[in-house]
Amino acid sequence: MSSFRMRGAVLLGGLTLLAAACEFVTPTSTKLGYEVEDDKCSNGLDDDLDNLIDCEDPDCVFSSGQCGEVVPVYPQDEIENEFHLCIDQIDNDSNGKFDCGDSKCQSIAEVCCTREFSDELCSDGIDNDGNNFIDCQDNGCRNGVFVTVCSENLDTTCSDGKDNDSDGAIDCSDTGCSKTATCQAVLSCSQGDACFGDEVTVAFCKDGKDNDGNGYIDCNDNNCKKSSDSAVLAYCNSVLELSLERCSDGIDNDNNGYADCGDYSCSQSMDPAVLAYCNSVLELSLERCSDGIDNDDNGFADCGDYSCSQSEDPAVKAHCDTILESTADKCSDRVDNDGNGFVDCADYSCKKSKDPAVQAVCQESLGLTAAEVDARCSDGLDNDGDGFIDCKDWDCSWNPLGTVCKQQKRVCE
Numbered sequence: 001m002s003s004f005r006m007r008g009a010v011l012l013g014g015l016t017l018l019a020a021a022c023e024f025v026t027p028t029s030t031k032l033g034y035e036v037e038d039d040k041c042s043n044g045l046d047d048d049l050d051n052l053i054d055c056e057d058p059d060c061v062f063s064s065g066q067c068g069e070v071v072p073v074y075p076q077d078e079i080e081n082e083f084h085l086c087i088d089q090i091d092n093d094s095n096g097k098f099d100c101g102d103s104k105c106q107s108i109a110e111v112c113c114t115r116e117f118s119d120e121l122c123s124d125g126i127d128n129d130g131n132n133f134i135d136c137q138d139n140g141c142r143n144g145v146f147v148t149v150c151s152e153n154l155d156t157t158c159s160d161g162k163d164n165d166s167d168g169a170i171d172c173s174d175t176g177c178s179k180t181a182t183c184q185a186v187l188s189c190s191q192g193d194a195c196f197g198d199e200v201t202v203a204f205c206k207d208g209k210d211n212d213g214n215g216y217i218d219c220n221d222n223n224c225k226k227s228s229d230s231a232v233l234a235y236c237n238s239v240l241e242l243s244l245e246r247c248s249d250g251i252d253n254d255n256n257g258y259a260d261c262g263d264y265s266c267s268q269s270m271d272p273a274v275l276a277y278c279n280s281v282l283e284l285s286l287e288r289c290s291d292g293i294d295n296d297d298n299g300f301a302d303c304g305d306y307s308c309s310q311s312e313d314p315a316v317k318a319h320c321d322t323i324l325e326s327t328a329d330k331c332s333d334r335v336d337n338d339g340n341g342f343v344d345c346a347d348y349s350c351k352k353s354k355d356p357a358v359q360a361v362c363q364e365s366l367g368l369t370a371a372e373v374d375a376r377c378s379d380g381l382d383n384d385g386d387g388f389i390d391c392k393d394w395d396c397s398w399n400p401l402g403t404v405c406k407q408q409k410r411v412c413e
Helices: 008-012 015-022 058-063 181-188 230-239 272-281 314-323 356-361 370-376 404-409
Strands: none
Touching: none
16 A cells, blocks of 8 residues: 555646645545544545545554555665655665655655645645645745745745745845845845835834845844834834833734743843843743743743753752653653653654663664564564554564564565
8 A cells, every 4th residue: 555645637647637636625524533543544534534545644654554664575776766666665766765755756746745736735824745844844835836935036925024935035135036126126225215125214113024034024123123213213112022011911022923031032131120020930940840831931831841851950850850751661651751742752852862771662673582573573562652563663674683574575476
Protein backbone atom coordinates (compact mmCIF):
# COMPACT_ATOMS: atom_id res chain seq x y z
CA MET A 1 0.00 0.00 0.00
CA SER A 2 1.43 3.38 -0.88
CA SER A 3 1.63 6.08 1.75
CA PHE A 4 0.24 8.50 -0.84
CA ARG A 5 -2.65 7.37 -3.04
CA MET A 6 -3.06 8.30 -6.70
CA ARG A 7 -6.62 9.39 -7.42
CA GLY A 8 -8.22 8.07 -10.61
CA ALA A 9 -8.95 11.50 -12.06
CA VAL A 10 -5.25 12.23 -12.42
CA LEU A 11 -4.78 9.35 -14.83
CA LEU A 12 -6.97 11.14 -17.36
CA GLY A 13 -4.32 13.87 -17.66
CA GLY A 14 -4.66 17.64 -17.67
CA LEU A 15 -3.74 20.27 -15.12
CA THR A 16 -7.34 20.96 -14.15
CA LEU A 17 -7.94 17.31 -13.32
CA LEU A 18 -4.67 17.18 -11.40
CA ALA A 19 -5.73 20.11 -9.24
CA ALA A 20 -9.08 18.46 -8.57
CA ALA A 21 -7.35 15.19 -7.70
CA CYS A 22 -5.01 16.61 -5.09
CA GLU A 23 -6.98 19.55 -3.75
CA PHE A 24 -7.95 19.62 -0.08
CA VAL A 25 -11.68 19.96 0.51
CA THR A 26 -12.76 21.60 3.75
CA PRO A 27 -14.94 19.17 5.76
CA THR A 28 -18.64 20.08 5.85
CA SER A 29 -19.48 18.12 8.98
CA THR A 30 -18.01 17.09 12.30
CA LYS A 31 -15.28 14.50 12.51
CA LEU A 32 -16.43 10.87 12.55
CA GLY A 33 -13.39 9.62 14.40
CA TYR A 34 -9.65 9.65 14.53
CA GLU A 35 -7.68 7.97 11.77
CA VAL A 36 -5.24 6.00 13.90
CA GLU A 37 -4.22 2.40 14.53
CA ASP A 38 -4.10 -0.44 12.01
CA ASP A 39 -7.84 -1.05 11.55
CA LYS A 40 -8.73 2.54 10.68
CA CYS A 41 -5.60 2.98 8.60
CA SER A 42 -6.49 0.16 6.24
CA ASN A 43 -10.27 0.46 5.82
CA GLY A 44 -10.26 2.76 2.79
CA LEU A 45 -12.21 5.43 4.69
CA ASP A 46 -11.41 9.00 5.61
CA ASP A 47 -12.27 8.43 9.27
CA ASP A 48 -11.35 11.92 10.50
CA LEU A 49 -12.68 13.79 7.44
CA ASP A 50 -9.44 15.60 6.64
CA ASN A 51 -9.55 14.42 3.01
CA LEU A 52 -6.59 12.10 3.60
CA ILE A 53 -7.36 8.38 3.47
CA ASP A 54 -5.44 5.66 5.33
CA CYS A 55 -1.70 5.91 4.64
CA GLU A 56 -2.15 9.29 2.96
CA ASP A 57 -2.94 10.62 6.44
CA PRO A 58 0.14 11.52 8.55
CA ASP A 59 -1.80 10.28 11.59
CA CYS A 60 -1.55 6.77 10.15
CA VAL A 61 2.09 7.04 9.20
CA PHE A 62 2.91 7.71 12.86
CA SER A 63 0.35 5.47 14.54
CA SER A 64 -0.05 2.41 12.34
CA GLY A 65 2.19 -0.45 11.27
CA GLN A 66 0.33 -0.50 7.95
CA CYS A 67 2.09 2.53 6.55
CA GLY A 68 5.78 2.07 7.22
CA GLU A 69 8.59 1.56 4.77
CA VAL A 70 8.85 -1.73 2.89
CA VAL A 71 12.40 -3.08 3.02
CA PRO A 72 13.21 -5.37 0.06
CA VAL A 73 15.31 -8.54 0.37
CA TYR A 74 18.05 -7.02 -1.72
CA PRO A 75 18.99 -3.32 -1.65
CA GLN A 76 17.57 -1.30 -4.54
CA ASP A 77 19.80 0.78 -6.79
CA GLU A 78 17.40 2.95 -8.77
CA ILE A 79 16.95 6.69 -8.96
CA GLU A 80 13.68 7.39 -7.14
CA ASN A 81 12.21 9.82 -9.65
CA GLU A 82 9.48 7.94 -11.53
CA PHE A 83 5.81 7.55 -10.65
CA HIS A 84 5.86 3.80 -9.96
CA LEU A 85 8.98 4.13 -7.80
CA CYS A 86 7.40 6.95 -5.82
CA ILE A 87 4.38 4.94 -4.64
CA ASP A 88 6.00 1.58 -3.74
CA GLN A 89 6.98 2.39 -0.11
CA ILE A 90 10.58 1.45 -0.92
CA ASP A 91 13.68 3.61 -0.53
CA ASN A 92 14.82 2.74 -4.04
CA ASP A 93 17.96 4.88 -4.01
CA SER A 94 18.89 4.04 -0.38
CA ASN A 95 19.18 7.67 0.65
CA GLY A 96 17.13 7.21 3.81
CA LYS A 97 13.95 8.65 2.28
CA PHE A 98 11.17 6.95 0.38
CA ASP A 99 8.25 7.94 -1.82
CA CYS A 100 6.92 11.39 -0.92
CA GLY A 101 9.64 11.77 1.68
CA ASP A 102 12.15 11.90 -1.18
CA SER A 103 12.47 15.33 -2.80
CA LYS A 104 12.83 13.76 -6.22
CA CYS A 105 9.32 12.33 -5.89
CA GLN A 106 7.84 15.60 -4.70
CA SER A 107 8.42 17.12 -8.13
CA ILE A 108 6.12 14.54 -9.78
CA ALA A 109 2.72 16.23 -9.62
CA GLU A 110 0.72 13.04 -10.32
CA VAL A 111 1.92 11.43 -7.09
CA CYS A 112 0.06 14.16 -5.17
CA CYS A 113 2.83 14.53 -2.60
CA THR A 114 1.77 18.11 -2.07
CA ARG A 115 -1.74 19.45 -1.73
CA GLU A 116 -0.69 23.07 -1.45
CA PHE A 117 -0.10 24.23 -5.01
CA SER A 118 -2.67 26.91 -5.91
CA ASP A 119 -3.16 30.55 -4.87
CA GLU A 120 -6.28 29.57 -2.92
CA LEU A 121 -4.65 26.68 -1.05
CA CYS A 122 -1.48 28.69 -0.45
CA SER A 123 -3.28 31.55 1.25
CA ASP A 124 -5.97 29.83 3.33
CA GLY A 125 -3.94 29.51 6.54
CA ILE A 126 -4.39 25.71 6.53
CA ASP A 127 -1.70 23.02 6.46
CA ASN A 128 -3.58 21.17 3.72
CA ASP A 129 -1.05 18.37 3.26
CA GLY A 130 -0.32 17.87 6.95
CA ASN A 131 3.45 18.34 6.63
CA ASN A 132 3.65 21.05 9.33
CA PHE A 133 4.28 23.84 6.80
CA ILE A 134 1.48 26.29 6.09
CA ASP A 135 0.92 28.24 2.86
CA CYS A 136 4.09 29.98 1.66
CA GLN A 137 6.23 28.17 4.22
CA ASP A 138 5.48 25.02 2.22
CA ASN A 139 7.83 24.23 -0.67
CA GLY A 140 4.80 23.17 -2.70
CA CYS A 141 3.59 26.77 -2.53
CA ARG A 142 6.91 28.54 -2.91
CA ASN A 143 7.86 26.45 -5.93
CA GLY A 144 4.37 25.81 -7.35
CA VAL A 145 3.99 26.63 -11.05
CA PHE A 146 0.39 27.79 -10.44
CA VAL A 147 1.18 29.89 -7.34
CA THR A 148 1.66 33.65 -7.49
CA VAL A 149 0.89 34.65 -3.89
CA CYS A 150 4.22 33.25 -2.66
CA SER A 151 6.53 35.10 -5.03
CA GLU A 152 7.73 38.48 -3.83
CA ASN A 153 8.20 40.27 -7.16
CA LEU A 154 4.86 41.99 -7.82
CA ASP A 155 3.57 45.38 -6.66
CA THR A 156 0.80 43.62 -4.75
CA THR A 157 3.08 41.17 -2.93
CA CYS A 158 5.79 43.78 -2.38
CA SER A 159 3.52 46.09 -0.39
CA ASP A 160 1.41 43.73 1.73
CA GLY A 161 3.70 43.59 4.79
CA LYS A 162 4.21 39.82 4.38
CA ASP A 163 7.25 37.67 3.70
CA ASN A 164 5.49 35.91 0.83
CA ASP A 165 8.45 33.79 -0.25
CA SER A 166 9.51 32.98 3.34
CA ASP A 167 13.12 34.06 2.77
CA GLY A 168 13.25 36.32 5.81
CA ALA A 169 12.93 39.58 3.85
CA ILE A 170 9.67 41.54 3.67
CA ASP A 171 8.45 43.70 0.77
CA CYS A 172 11.07 46.22 -0.37
CA SER A 173 13.74 44.59 1.79
CA ASP A 174 13.47 41.59 -0.52
CA THR A 175 15.74 41.76 -3.58
CA GLY A 176 12.92 40.24 -5.62
CA CYS A 177 10.97 43.48 -5.11
CA SER A 178 13.73 45.88 -6.11
CA LYS A 179 12.45 46.41 -9.66
CA THR A 180 8.77 46.85 -8.82
CA ALA A 181 7.17 50.28 -9.15
CA THR A 182 6.24 50.13 -5.46
CA CYS A 183 9.81 49.73 -4.25
CA GLN A 184 11.27 52.05 -6.85
CA ALA A 185 9.02 54.71 -5.32
CA VAL A 186 10.36 53.89 -1.86
CA LEU A 187 13.96 54.16 -3.06
CA SER A 188 13.26 57.53 -4.63
CA CYS A 189 12.08 59.02 -1.33
CA SER A 190 14.47 60.84 0.93
CA GLN A 191 14.36 60.08 4.64
CA GLY A 192 12.92 63.48 5.52
CA ASP A 193 10.09 63.47 3.01
CA ALA A 194 6.64 62.21 3.91
CA CYS A 195 6.28 60.10 0.77
CA PHE A 196 5.13 56.53 0.25
CA GLY A 197 7.23 54.00 2.09
CA ASP A 198 8.83 56.17 4.78
CA GLU A 199 7.66 55.70 8.36
CA VAL A 200 8.23 59.32 9.35
CA THR A 201 4.77 60.75 9.98
CA VAL A 202 2.16 59.99 12.63
CA ALA A 203 -0.10 58.58 9.90
CA PHE A 204 2.56 56.12 8.71
CA CYS A 205 3.58 55.30 12.29
CA LYS A 206 0.08 54.21 13.31
CA ASP A 207 -1.30 52.46 10.19
CA GLY A 208 -0.24 48.94 11.19
CA LYS A 209 1.88 48.51 8.04
CA ASP A 210 5.56 48.00 7.38
CA ASN A 211 5.63 50.91 4.94
CA ASP A 212 9.36 50.89 4.28
CA GLY A 213 9.63 47.09 4.14
CA ASN A 214 12.40 46.83 6.73
CA GLY A 215 10.61 44.24 8.85
CA TYR A 216 9.45 46.65 11.57
CA ILE A 217 5.97 48.11 11.89
CA ASP A 218 4.95 51.51 13.24
CA CYS A 219 6.56 52.37 16.60
CA ASN A 220 8.67 49.21 16.53
CA ASP A 221 10.54 50.89 13.68
CA ASN A 222 13.34 53.17 14.89
CA ASN A 223 12.27 55.72 12.26
CA CYS A 224 9.14 56.20 14.37
CA LYS A 225 10.37 55.29 17.84
CA LYS A 226 13.39 57.63 17.63
CA SER A 227 11.86 60.19 15.31
CA SER A 228 12.99 63.83 15.46
CA ASP A 229 9.35 64.80 14.87
CA SER A 230 7.88 65.65 18.28
CA ALA A 231 4.38 64.58 17.20
CA VAL A 232 5.62 61.14 16.09
CA LEU A 233 7.71 60.77 19.24
CA ALA A 234 4.78 61.73 21.44
CA TYR A 235 2.53 59.20 19.70
CA CYS A 236 5.04 56.37 20.08
CA ASN A 237 5.62 57.19 23.74
CA SER A 238 1.87 56.87 24.21
CA VAL A 239 1.69 53.31 22.86
CA LEU A 240 5.02 51.66 23.64
CA GLU A 241 4.93 49.28 26.60
CA LEU A 242 7.04 51.34 28.98
CA SER A 243 4.78 52.09 31.95
CA LEU A 244 3.34 49.87 34.67
CA GLU A 245 -0.16 50.56 33.33
CA ARG A 246 0.67 49.35 29.80
CA CYS A 247 2.74 46.43 31.11
CA SER A 248 -0.21 45.06 33.03
CA ASP A 249 -3.29 45.78 30.89
CA GLY A 250 -3.26 42.52 28.90
CA ILE A 251 -2.93 44.43 25.62
CA ASP A 252 -0.17 44.33 23.01
CA ASN A 253 -0.05 48.12 22.93
CA ASP A 254 2.84 48.43 20.47
CA ASN A 255 1.63 45.66 18.13
CA ASN A 256 4.90 43.73 18.22
CA GLY A 257 3.26 40.41 19.02
CA TYR A 258 4.05 40.45 22.75
CA ALA A 259 1.85 41.75 25.55
CA ASP A 260 2.79 43.00 29.00
CA CYS A 261 5.65 41.07 30.63
CA GLY A 262 5.95 38.88 27.59
CA ASP A 263 7.35 41.99 25.93
CA TYR A 264 11.06 42.56 26.44
CA SER A 265 10.45 46.29 27.03
CA CYS A 266 8.47 45.34 30.16
CA SER A 267 10.36 42.31 31.45
CA GLN A 268 13.70 44.11 31.10
CA SER A 269 12.38 47.56 32.05
CA MET A 270 14.55 50.08 33.91
CA ASP A 271 11.47 51.26 35.79
CA PRO A 272 11.57 49.63 39.28
CA ALA A 273 7.76 49.47 39.48
CA VAL A 274 7.48 47.70 36.11
CA LEU A 275 10.33 45.33 36.92
CA ALA A 276 8.82 44.47 40.29
CA TYR A 277 5.48 43.72 38.68
CA CYS A 278 7.00 41.49 36.00
CA ASN A 279 9.05 39.63 38.57
CA SER A 280 5.79 38.93 40.37
CA VAL A 281 4.17 37.23 37.35
CA LEU A 282 7.06 35.76 35.35
CA GLU A 283 7.59 32.03 35.80
CA LEU A 284 10.73 32.24 37.91
CA SER A 285 9.80 30.59 41.21
CA LEU A 286 9.04 26.99 42.17
CA GLU A 287 5.46 28.01 42.98
CA ARG A 288 4.81 29.53 39.54
CA CYS A 289 6.66 26.71 37.77
CA SER A 290 4.34 24.11 39.29
CA ASP A 291 0.90 25.73 39.42
CA GLY A 292 -0.31 24.64 35.96
CA ILE A 293 -0.83 28.27 34.92
CA ASP A 294 0.81 30.24 32.12
CA ASN A 295 1.56 33.09 34.50
CA ASP A 296 3.37 35.30 32.01
CA ASP A 297 0.95 34.67 29.13
CA ASN A 298 3.70 33.62 26.73
CA GLY A 299 1.96 30.43 25.64
CA PHE A 300 4.02 28.06 27.83
CA ALA A 301 3.18 26.89 31.33
CA ASP A 302 5.41 25.60 34.10
CA CYS A 303 8.29 23.37 32.92
CA GLY A 304 7.14 23.79 29.35
CA ASP A 305 8.34 27.38 29.74
CA TYR A 306 12.03 27.91 29.04
CA SER A 307 12.32 30.18 32.10
CA CYS A 308 11.39 27.16 34.27
CA SER A 309 13.04 24.28 32.40
CA GLN A 310 16.33 26.19 32.14
CA SER A 311 16.07 27.90 35.52
CA GLU A 312 19.19 28.45 37.60
CA ASP A 313 17.13 28.08 40.77
CA PRO A 314 18.07 24.61 42.21
CA ALA A 315 14.55 24.04 43.52
CA VAL A 316 12.94 24.84 40.15
CA LYS A 317 15.51 22.76 38.25
CA ALA A 318 14.99 19.80 40.58
CA HIS A 319 11.21 20.03 40.10
CA CYS A 320 11.42 20.18 36.31
CA ASP A 321 13.90 17.31 36.24
CA THR A 322 11.29 15.15 37.96
CA ILE A 323 8.73 15.60 35.15
CA LEU A 324 10.75 16.25 32.00
CA GLU A 325 11.19 13.17 29.79
CA SER A 326 14.92 12.68 30.24
CA THR A 327 15.36 9.29 31.90
CA ALA A 328 14.91 5.72 30.72
CA ASP A 329 11.95 5.27 33.07
CA LYS A 330 10.13 8.37 31.82
CA CYS A 331 10.91 7.50 28.20
CA SER A 332 9.18 4.15 28.51
CA ASP A 333 6.21 4.72 30.84
CA ARG A 334 3.65 5.53 28.06
CA VAL A 335 2.95 8.88 29.78
CA ASP A 336 3.43 12.39 28.39
CA ASN A 337 5.28 13.43 31.54
CA ASP A 338 6.12 16.96 30.46
CA GLY A 339 2.75 17.62 28.81
CA ASN A 340 4.20 18.73 25.46
CA GLY A 341 2.03 16.41 23.37
CA PHE A 342 4.71 13.76 22.71
CA VAL A 343 5.00 10.49 24.60
CA ASP A 344 8.18 8.53 25.38
CA CYS A 345 10.44 8.03 22.34
CA ALA A 346 8.21 10.21 20.19
CA ASP A 347 9.44 13.08 22.40
CA TYR A 348 12.57 14.75 21.06
CA SER A 349 14.17 14.78 24.52
CA CYS A 350 14.00 10.96 24.57
CA LYS A 351 14.62 10.26 20.91
CA LYS A 352 17.76 12.44 20.76
CA SER A 353 19.01 11.69 24.27
CA LYS A 354 22.74 11.13 24.79
CA ASP A 355 22.03 8.93 27.82
CA PRO A 356 22.94 5.30 26.90
CA ALA A 357 20.09 4.01 29.05
CA VAL A 358 17.57 6.17 27.20
CA GLN A 359 19.10 5.26 23.84
CA ALA A 360 18.68 1.58 24.72
CA VAL A 361 14.98 2.18 25.42
CA CYS A 362 14.43 4.21 22.26
CA GLN A 363 16.00 1.78 19.85
CA GLU A 364 14.19 -1.52 19.49
CA SER A 365 17.29 -3.72 19.24
CA LEU A 366 20.23 -1.72 20.58
CA GLY A 367 22.73 -3.87 22.50
CA LEU A 368 20.60 -7.04 22.44
CA THR A 369 21.64 -10.59 21.62
CA ALA A 370 20.31 -12.29 18.48
CA ALA A 371 17.67 -14.15 20.49
CA GLU A 372 16.62 -10.95 22.29
CA VAL A 373 16.40 -9.09 18.98
CA ASP A 374 14.09 -11.75 17.52
CA ALA A 375 11.95 -11.77 20.66
CA ARG A 376 11.52 -8.01 20.77
CA CYS A 377 11.05 -7.67 17.02
CA SER A 378 8.19 -10.17 16.91
CA ASP A 379 6.19 -9.36 20.04
CA GLY A 380 3.64 -7.14 18.29
CA LEU A 381 4.58 -4.17 20.47
CA ASP A 382 5.97 -0.75 19.63
CA ASN A 383 8.65 -1.13 22.29
CA ASP A 384 10.38 2.15 21.61
CA GLY A 385 7.18 4.17 21.07
CA ASP A 386 8.30 5.57 17.72
CA GLY A 387 5.14 4.58 15.84
CA PHE A 388 6.57 1.49 14.11
CA ILE A 389 6.07 -2.09 15.27
CA ASP A 390 8.47 -5.04 14.92
CA CYS A 391 9.77 -5.45 11.35
CA LYS A 392 8.14 -2.19 10.29
CA ASP A 393 10.69 -0.50 12.56
CA TRP A 394 14.04 0.32 10.97
CA ASP A 395 15.86 -0.83 14.13
CA CYS A 396 14.52 -4.35 13.57
CA SER A 397 14.48 -4.61 9.79
CA TRP A 398 18.13 -3.67 9.45
CA ASN A 399 19.56 -5.32 12.56
CA PRO A 400 22.23 -7.81 11.38
CA LEU A 401 21.70 -10.12 14.37
CA GLY A 402 18.01 -10.89 14.06
CA THR A 403 16.48 -13.52 11.76
CA VAL A 404 12.74 -12.89 12.16
CA CYS A 405 12.64 -9.85 9.90
CA LYS A 406 14.97 -11.45 7.35
CA GLN A 407 12.56 -14.38 7.09
CA GLN A 408 9.66 -12.02 6.47
CA LYS A 409 11.58 -10.36 3.66
CA ARG A 410 12.25 -13.62 1.78
CA VAL A 411 10.19 -14.20 -1.34
CA CYS A 412 9.47 -17.39 -3.26
CA GLU A 413 11.12 -17.71 -6.64
